[in-house]
Amino acid sequence: MRDVYTQKYLRPVQEGDVEFIAANIRDQDRDEVRAKCGPLRSIAGVIRSSLLDTPEAVTAISPTTGEPIAIIGAAAPTLLGGGIGKPWMLGTPGVATAPRGFIQGGRAYVQRMLDLFPEGLENYVDARNSVSIRWLRALGFKMHPAQPYGEEQRLFHRFTLGCA
Numbered sequence: 001m002r003d004v005y006t007q008k009y010l011r012p013v014q015e016g017d018v019e020f021i022a023a024n025i026r027d028q029d030r031d032e033v034r035a036k037c038g039p040l041r042s043i044a045g046v047i048r049s050s051l052l053d054t055p056e057a058v059t060a061i062s063p064t065t066g067e068p069i070a071i072i073g074a075a076a077p078t079l080l081g082g083g084i085g086k087p088w089m090l091g092t093p094g095v096a097t098a099p100r101g102f103i104q105g106g107r108a109y110v111q112r113m114l115d116l117f118p119e120g121l122e123n124y125v126d127a128r129n130s131v132s133i134r135w136l137r138a139l140g141f142k143m144h145p146a147q148p149y150g151e152e153q154r155l156f157h158r159f160t161l162g163c164a
Contacts, residue, residue, distance in 0.1 A: 018047045020067065035154040036150035050073060055074075058072050060105060072088070095135075123158075127154070128154070
């Protein structure tokens with residue numbers, strides 16, 4: 001993981017990051033969490049739950065303010081690891097302030113996720129979440145046709161990288 005942390009805008013998740021991201025979350029990410037998990041789940045609770053299943057998560061930091069702008073991870077399919085990882089990211093509007101660095105750091109982290117999950121990466125993104133879709137495409141993920149998914153059965157794209 002050391003090579004990922006050499007990126008000046010990524011660091012291990014620290015105390016307070018979850019609360020900061022939850023309190024300042026982008027509208028598109030909030031809408032996606034609600035569509036997938038239902039309106040009763042708190043954003044902080046969803047992030048904490050995701051972190052429990054994620055062997056190595058990182059916090060992306062704004063190059064201008066030094067504040068957290070996103071928490072990024074890949075959940076393991078089992079406690080033993082391996083298999084296909086489920087990448088996820090929740091962020092603040094600050095992700096728009098550092099698109100170049102965010103993609104560069106994201107590429108380093110995606111490579112690390114592929115090392116952890118050699119069978120590939122796969123998850124779902126709300127079809128309304130255009131910023132995340134552009135970011136995922138820039139990182140090399142393939143977008144599949146949107147289909148109903150989650151609690152609200154809204155349209156979500158399955159996205160994959162390195163999967164058979």
